[in-house]
Amino acid sequence: MYAERVLSGMRPTGNLHLGHYHGVLKNWVRLQYEYPCLFFVADWHALTTQYDDPHGIVGAARDMVIDWLAAGVDPRRAIIFVQSKVPEHAELHLLLSMMTPLGWLERVPTYKDQQEKLEHKDLSTYGFLGYPLLQAADILIYRAAKVPVGEDQVPHIEFSREIARRFNHLYGREPGFAEKVREAVKKLGAKRARRYEELRTHYQERGDQAAIEAARRLLDEVHELSHADRERLCGHLEGTGKMILVEPGALLTAAARMPGLDGQKMSKSYGNTITLREDAASVTHKLRRMPTDPARVRRSDAGEPDNCPVWQLHQVYSDEDCRAWVQQGCRSAGIGCLDCKQPVIDGILREQAPMRERAQPYLDDPRLVNEIIADGNGRARHLARETMRDVRQALGLDYI
Ligand code: SF4
Numbered sequence: 001m002y003a004e005r006v007l008s009g010m011r012p013t014g015n016l017h018l019g020h021y022h023g024v025l026k027n028w029v030r031l032q033y034e035y036p037c038l039f040f041v042a043d044w045h046a047l048t049t050q051y052d053d054p055h056g057i058v059g060a061a062r063d064m065v066i067d068w069l070a071a072g073v074d075p076r077r078a079i080i081f082v083q084s085k086v087p088e089h090a091e092l093h094l095l096l097s098m099m100t101p102l103g104w105l106e107r108v109p110t111y112k113d114q115q116e117k118l119e120h121k122d123l124s125t126y127g128f129l130g131y132p133l134l135q136a137a138d139i140l141i142y143r144a145a146k147v148p149v150g151e152d153q154v155p156h157i158e159f160s161r162e163i164a165r166r167f168n169h170l171y172g173r174e175p176g177f178a179e180k181v182r183e184a185v186k187k188l189g190a191k192r193a194r195r196y197e198e199l200r201t202h203y204q205e206r207g208d209q210a211a212i213e214a215a216r217r218l219l220d221e222v223h224e225l226s227h228a229d230r231e232r233l234c235g236h237l238e239g240t241g242k243m244i245l246v247e248p249g250a251l252l253t254a255a256a257r258m259p260g261l262d263g264q265k266m267s268k269s270y271g272n273t274i275t276l277r278e279d280a281a282s283v284t285h286k287l288r289r290m291p292t293d294p295a296r297v298r299r300s301d302a303g304e305p306d307n308c309p310v311w312q313l314h315q316v317y318s319d320e321d322c323r324a325w326v327q328q329g330c331r332s333a334g335i336g337c338l339d340c341k342q343p344v345i346d347g348i349l350r351e352q353a354p355m356r357e358r359a360q361p362y363l364d365d366p367r368l369v370n371e372i373i374a375d376g377n378g379r380a381r382h383l384a385r386e387t388m389r390d391v392r393q394a395l396g397l398d399y400i
Pocket residue numbers: 292293296303304305308309310311326329330331335336337338340341
């Protein structure tokens with residue numbers, strides 16, 4: 001069994017904005033205290049759509065890592081690394097591509113969606129079609145049990161699970177597997193062996209998820225089992241064989257919709273963002289110019305918070321008393337829009353202050369960022385190599 005590793009990555013898009021902070025980074029910061037976490041810069045993924053202009057990727061990757069650190073991702077807790085510095089991702093991607101039916105890739109829902117969204121780009125490339133498989137390799141190479149995703153990304157995780165299952169099914173049957181399983185079952189002792197077989201039957205005949213979990217727990221209790229025997233018994237449970245690649249699970253994250261300066265979702269493509277470390281003058285300027293309820297033309301006109309994008313930001317940044325003050329003051333024209341915006345400005349600046357502080361040492365001395373990334377690359381590579389050793393062995397590619 002493997003530690004419950006969490007893996008998540010981001011394409012390097014340069015400075016991150018508050019939408020990234022509320023939607024992703026806050027969650028990463030929490031997860032790093034709960035699981036062994038790996039967070040990576042998906043620079044090869046950036047090339048799937050940016051292949052014609054790759055030069056900005058390095059700078060964007062550095063800025064993005066500084067934002068992660070600013071947000072509170074702690075390199076002593078989580079491994080921060082760059083995908084292209086762990087070339088084993090590419091090796092696993094290639095090997096998986098040999099056994100991946102083309103139809104599986106064409107069916108991934110985002111394939112057509114993205115092609116339509118980015119219609120100004122020629123995305124009829126081999127790399128773009130294969131990007132879900134590269135994503136699967138990113139996950140499977142770390143035997144990550146949990147991948148934090150929003151609802152829309154669940155099909156990608158399901159795709160990775162199918163790939164792992166197929167791989168284990170094709171290559172997980174070592175010579176003499178059945179005999180080795182029989183021997184391993186004996187090592188459980190008569191009572192546990194009986195229970196293991198019962199649970200296995202429950203799972204295989206009825207797909208009973210609770211039974212397979214109970215069986216895994218039972219195997220965890222037997223400390224004298226070797227790693228190889230444990231793997232065999234896990235594989236036998238699921239009817240696959242030896243589990244070489246771990247099927248990942250989606251760690252569903254509640255969709256945190258961070259409103260942008262125009263009330264739409266905050267996104268670089270809408271030009272409605274506030275970056276994580278944007279300076280105070282710029283934040284204040286942007287907020288003061290933010291549109292409000294269009295019906296409130298004059299100061300004396302009453303407004304309706306539900307029709308105002310500023311109100312959406314109050315829902316993120318203000319406490320109950322302040323929100324009541326806005327509701328009452330807006331509807332009675334008791335407050336002006338600039339008064340109303342001030343608590344939001346204060347709230348954003350308060351949120352950003354520790355981020356700016358945490359980022360400063362990395363801006364003063366960029367070598368610190370290089371060191372963090374180099375260290376993370378080394379640690380990630382060590383884990384990736386462990387998996388690749390088993391993958392090569394399963395394929396018979398370990399002959400020299
Ligand atoms: S008072 Fe506040 S909520 Fe009302 S329109 Fe002005 S900015 Fe919007």
